[in-house]
Amino acid sequence: MAKRLFTSESVTEGHPDKVCDQISDAVLDDILAHDPTAHVACETFTTTGIVTVMGEITTKHYTDIPSIVRRTVERIGYTDPAYGFDYRSCAVMTAIDEQSPDIAMGVNQSYEHQEGGTDAADLIGAGDQGMMFGYACDETDVLMPAPIDLAHKLARQLTDVRKSGKLSWLRPDGKSQVTVEYGDDGKVLSCPAIVVSTQHDPDIALKELREAVVEEIIKPIIPAQYITKDTKFYVNPTGRFVVGGPVGDTGLTGRKIIVDTYGGSAAHGGGCFSGKDPTKVDRSAAYMARYIAKNLVAAGLCRKCQIELAYAIGVAHPVSVLVDTYGTGVLDEEKLSAIVNECFDMRPAKIIEHLDLRRPIYEQTAAYGHFGRTDVDLPWEHTDMVEKLKSYL
Amino acid sequence: MAKRLFTSESVTEGHPDKVCDQISDAVLDDILAHDPTAHVACETFTTTGIVTVMGEITTKHYTDIPSIVRRTVERIGYTDPAYGFDYRSCAVMTAIDEQSPDIAMGVNQSYEHQEGGTDAADLIGAGDQGMMFGYACDETDVLMPAPIDLAHKLARQLTDVRKSGKLSWLRPDGKSQVTVEYGDDGKVLSCPAIVVSTQHDPDIALKELREAVVEEIIKPIIPAQYITKDTKFYVNPTGRFVVGGPVGDTGLTGRKIIVDTYGGSAAHGGGCFSGKDPTKVDRSAAYMARYIAKNLVAAGLCRKCQIELAYAIGVAHPVSVLVDTYGTGVLDEEKLSAIVNECFDMRPAKIIEHLDLRRPIYEQTAAYGHFGRTDVDLPWEHTDMVEKLKSYL
Numbered sequence: 001m002a003k004r005l006f007t008s009e010s011v012t013e014g015h016p017d018k019v020c021d022q023i024s025d026a027v028l029d030d031i032l033a034h035d036p037t038a039h040v041a042c043e044t045f046t047t048t049g050i051v052t053v054m055g056e057i058t059t060k061h062y063t064d065i066p067s068i069v070r071r072t073v074e075r076i077g078y079t080d081p082a083y084g085f086d087y088r089s090c091a092v093m094t095a096i097d098e099q100s101p102d103i104a105m106g107v108n109q110s111y112e113h114q115e116g117g118t119d120a121a122d123l124i125g126a127g128d129q130g131m132m133f134g135y136a137c138d139e140t141d142v143l144m145p146a147p148i149d150l151a152h153k154l155a156r157q158l159t160d161v162r163k164s165g166k167l168s169w170l171r172p173d174g175k176s177q178v179t180v181e182y183g184d185d186g187k188v189l190s191c192p193a194i195v196v197s198t199q200h201d202p203d204i205a206l207k208e209l210r211e212a213v214v215e216e217i218i219k220p221i222i223p224a225q226y227i228t229k230d231t232k233f234y235v236n237p238t239g240r241f242v243v244g245g246p247v248g249d250t251g252l253t254g255r256k257i258i259v260d261t262y263g264g265s266a267a268h269g270g271g272c273f274s275g276k277d278p279t280k281v282d283r284s285a286a287y288m289a290r291y292i293a294k295n296l297v298a299a300g301l302c303r304k305c306q307i308e309l310a311y312a313i314g315v316a317h318p319v320s321v322l323v324d325t326y327g328t329g330v331l332d333e334e335k336l337s338a339i340v341n342e343c344f345d346m347r348p349a350k351i352i353e354h355l356d357l358r359r360p361i362y363e364q365t366a367a368y369g370h371f372g373r374t375d376v377d378l379p380w381e382h383t384d385m386v387e388k389l390k391s392y393l
Numbered sequence: 394m395a396k397r398l399f400t401s402e403s404v405t406e407g408h409p410d411k412v413c414d415q416i417s418d419a420v421l422d423d424i425l426a427h428d429p430t431a432h433v434a435c436e437t438f439t440t441t442g443i444v445t446v447m448g449e450i451t452t453k454h455y456t457d458i459p460s461i462v463r464r465t466v467e468r469i470g471y472t473d474p475a476y477g478f479d480y481r482s483c484a485v486m487t488a489i490d491e492q493s494p495d496i497a498m499g500v501n502q503s504y505e506h507q508e509g510g511t512d513a514a515d516l517i518g519a520g521d522q523g524m525m526f527g528y529a530c531d532e533t534d535v536l537m538p539a540p541i542d543l544a545h546k547l548a549r550q551l552t553d554v555r556k557s558g559k560l561s562w563l564r565p566d567g568k569s570q571v572t573v574e575y576g577d578d579g580k581v582l583s584c585p586a587i588v589v590s591t592q593h594d595p596d597i598a599l600k601e602l603r604e605a606v607v608e609e610i611i612k613p614i615i616p617a618q619y620i621t622k623d624t625k626f627y628v629n630p631t632g633r634f635v636v637g638g639p640v641g642d643t644g645l646t647g648r649k650i651i652v653d654t655y656g657g658s659a660a661h662g663g664g665c666f667s668g669k670d671p672t673k674v675d676r677s678a679a680y681m682a683r684y685i686a687k688n689l690v691a692a693g694l695c696r697k698c699q700i701e702l703a704y705a706i707g708v709a710h711p712v713s714v715l716v717d718t719y720g721t722g723v724l725d726e727e728k729l730s731a732i733v734n735e736c737f738d739m740r741p742a743k744i745i746e747h748l749d750l751r752r753p754i755y756e757q758t759a760a761y762g763h764f765g766r767t768d769v770d771l772p773w774e775h776t777d778m779v780e781k782l783k784s785y786l
């Protein structure tokens with residue numbers, strides 16, 4: 001049997017794409033707090049000296065976007081002009097329209113209703129076409145794949161240590177990457193390669209930086225038994241990373257969709273999450289798909305599970321539902337599909353209701369992953385369908 | 394056995410995200426035509442009335458970005474102020490920096506060389522960390538999954554029919570989506586659901602539009618045997634799609650990465666392609682991974698194959714290589730991995746050389762998919778390693 005190596009990556013909240021995701025979701029939260037049924041599609045980009053917020057937003061709430069941008073950039077830590085980017089001095093521009101009335105028509109009154117239907121649960125049409133995947137597996141306690149779970153923990157540790165002040169030369173931008181070696185039984189054997197790059201003050205020596213990152217970031221996070229004599233550490237492999245954040249790399253909302261989800265261990269439909277209200281199935285149906293997959297694994301119906309949902313714009317019912325257990329199901333997949341269809345209602349109005357998505361809960365999801373989180377309470381991580389699912393056994 | 398339904402989507406060249414991808418790659422091509430070793434990371438966004446081009450570009454060539462933007466938007470077909478967006482009257486803004494000198498250091502002189510190495514093939518360090526996947530399967534002649542292949546053909550047909558003038562009320566923006574039913578043997582049985590949304594002139598009746606799209610777009614493309622009495626057609630399910638393009642939806646480069654690749658049938662590492670020169674492994678290594686997977690399937694070494702490559706920024710050698718044949722290999726995976734490592738050199742300098750990537754070949758990839766194309770000659774689609782691979786049988 002060949003060694004099976006799999007690699008996933010994560011980034012810190014100071015990464016320019018993640019800065020944009022967090023701003024888009026901070027704007028969304030501000031609107032939802034005042035106007036829960038607002039339609040929001042909020043995109044952000046940032047490059048040297050500027051943040052621009054754009055998109056399609058229909059709401060009665062007045063949103064002070066420049067304040068939200070500055071508050072978010074300050075929380076992240078771009079607080080010193082020496083970093084090249086600073087929350088006080090960056091320019092903030094906006095270019096926002098209302099949602100297209102043609103799209104609003106399909107979302108507010110679904111195809112089913114346009115064709116004469118009257119079921120209230122059919123009223124909201126999907127905000128777009130597309131496919132969304134949800135995944136869960138028993139590799140970790142949080143039922144996430146190990147590589148992305150470890151990569152997120154490293155990224156979080158970079159931020160925690162920076163904000164604690166312990167390594168005073170750390171700056172906000174950073175990335176992590178973990179290669180995992182799996183055994184024949186699918187268990188994690190070791191981490192053959194770990195990559196950490198962090199932005200830093202100019203006056204720290206490369207050697208000192210590399211040692212400190214191994215000691216303070218990597219070792220406290222990666223379980224000792226995964227580090228072998230062959231494990232390769234790549235810490236700031238370019239040799240220098242003083243220029244960072246939006247100065248080093250232009251950021252855009254929705255450009256870290258694999259970091260946001262399963263690190264490549266599962267499929268992805270392509271739609272991003274941040275800045276989107278829950279009538280956008282890119283977000284709400286992906287959360288639902290994770291919820292379904294996680295509950296199936298937690299109930300012991302399978303050890304690994306991928307759900308694909310697909311929608312047509314303006315239509316409430318999904319056009320396809322796929323349950324794939326990679327052969328790990330204790331019931332056959334036809335039976336499992338029937339159970340999923342019986343227990344979970346996948347129409348947008350029902351997803352929004354069941355997961356209670358019309359609340360300002362999104363900014364906290366916009367860094368360190370939308371799934372498998374233990375630091376925040378996310379409804380799609382609840383395993384409250386386990387009892388019901390077990391009754392089918 | 395459960396019916397296995399899988400859905401993939403595509404979009405036309407007039408979709409706002411794809412407009413951005415094409416502009417980013419048109420800028421890249423203009424630069425590479427004059428300066429093949431330029432470093433380019435070009436991002437675009439567009440919303441009502443405006444296109445903004447940003448990023449990090451280091452080149453000696455002078456690029457007239459506004460002209461490139463207008464030429465690209467004209468080619469796509471936003472040529473009439475009545476569409477709400479017009480190549481002559483839209484604003485064009487730019488915000489471009491040089492590549493960060495800290496990144497350039499790692500790309501121009503890899504970690505291997507910084508540590509004392511002298512192998513010329515090691516000289517170029519990977520332009521970023523990350524994972525890239527390549528995939529191929531024997532579902533279609535072009536060794537692509539059927540759902541994305543059919544979705545692209547529908548999107549292309551929308552554009553071809555529009556540009557031919559046959560349905561004069563078609564406008565540039567559009568999307569397609571195909572649900573495929575697979576049999577136990579993995580063969581395509583039928584298409585249970587097909588979604589097509591197209592932007593249109595205001596004066597066409599919905600009924601007439603729906604009939605014309607079924608007759609002129611769907612039926613000429615989807616093989617008749619896949620259309621059954623149960624096939625559902627959703628044509629413009631919102632009921633109206635006059636507002637479209639950048640007016641209906643803000644577009645950004647790199648937001649159609651699943652459309653660009655395998656439609657969700659394979660994994661994705663998260664990095665996008667458009668606007669990136671080939672020192673960025675997000676692009677070049679994903680092309681290489683497809684090339685490897687396609688040649689393995691074409692040589693008959695397996696029927697289905699996914700390759701994962703992973704890199705550390707500034708390092709030439711990949712940190713991990715995974716060959717997964719889903720059990721379809723005629724040799725075991727350890728042996729196949731060894732063959733892949735022997736036949737394919739995955740260092741950036743070697744990928745660039747082998748696939749001849751320092752040429753202006755990218756704009757043509759920025760709509761209708763980067764893989765499985767037959768209308769354009771893309772080096773990573775060549776099956777020129779088949780003879781060599783067959784020698785291992």
Ligand SMILES: C[S@@+](CC[C@H](N)C(=O)[O-])C[C@H]1O[C@@H](n2cnc3c(N)ncnc32)[C@H](O)[C@@H]1O
Binds near residue numbers: 197241493
């Ligand atoms: C390498 S940049 C992407 C390429 C970039 N747009 C360019 O033009 O080269 C991607 C991310 O890498 C990180 N990064 C930036 N500068 C770096 C450096 N000098 N060394 C290591 N990582 C760096 C940042 O998190 C940044 O957002």
Ligand SMILES: C[S@@+](CC[C@H](N)C(=O)[O-])C[C@H]1O[C@@H](n2cnc3c(N)ncnc32)[C@H](O)[C@@H]1O
Binds near residue numbers: 635
């Ligand atoms: C539905 S929009 C995404 C959501 C949008 N940002 C919003 O605020 O509602 C995504 C894509 O759908 C297509 N689209 C736009 N208007 C549409 C309509 N009225 N009916 C069907 N599809 C439409 C366009 O291709 C557009 O880029």
